[in-house]
Amino acid sequence: QVQLVESGGGLVQAGGSLRLSCAVSGSIFSINHMGWYRQAPGKQRERVATIITGGGIIYADSVKGRFTIFRDNAKNTVYLQMNSLKPEDTAVYYCHALRSGSDYWGQGTQVTVSS
Numbered sequence: 139q140v141q142l143v144e145s146g147g148g149l150v151q152a153g154g155s156l157r158l159s160c161a162v163s164g165s166i167f168s169i170n171h172m173g174w175y176r177q178a179p180g181k182q183r184e185r186v187a188t189i190i191t192g193g194g195i196i197y198a199d200s201v202k203g204r205f206t207i208f209r210d211n212a213k214n215t216v217y218l219q220m221n222s223l224k225p226e227d228t229a230v231y232y233c234h235a236l237r238s239g240s241d242y243w244g245q246g247t248q249v250t251v252s253s
Contacts, residue, residue, distance in 0.1 A: 140169065142235060142244035186205065187201065195207060223251045
């Protein structure tokens with residue numbers, strides 16, 4: 139089992155920044171992918187950014203150049219630095235891990251960007 143706990147969401151004006159954190163615990167060995175998804179009201183959950191173990195980072199086109207995903211292995215934490223936020227970035231953001239074919243999700247953290 140893998141436990142994921144997000145923090146760092148909130149309300150910010152357009153153009154502002156937020157940093158989300160995802161603390162990872164449990165059976166963290168053999169985690170293949172770590173990343174962030176988001177779900178806006180009335181929309182499907184979508185990938186924001188993913189770190190692929192062994193190399194590679196995937197970003198959604200809509201966040202390229204504005205968001206950065208990175209991890210601190212010593213703290214077992216994955217971060218999402220979000221800059222130049224837009225109202226369309228408003229959503230619940232979920233931390234995600236893929237381990238041995240199983241998906242794990244955090245509880246989600248709300249990000250609201252006002253215009």
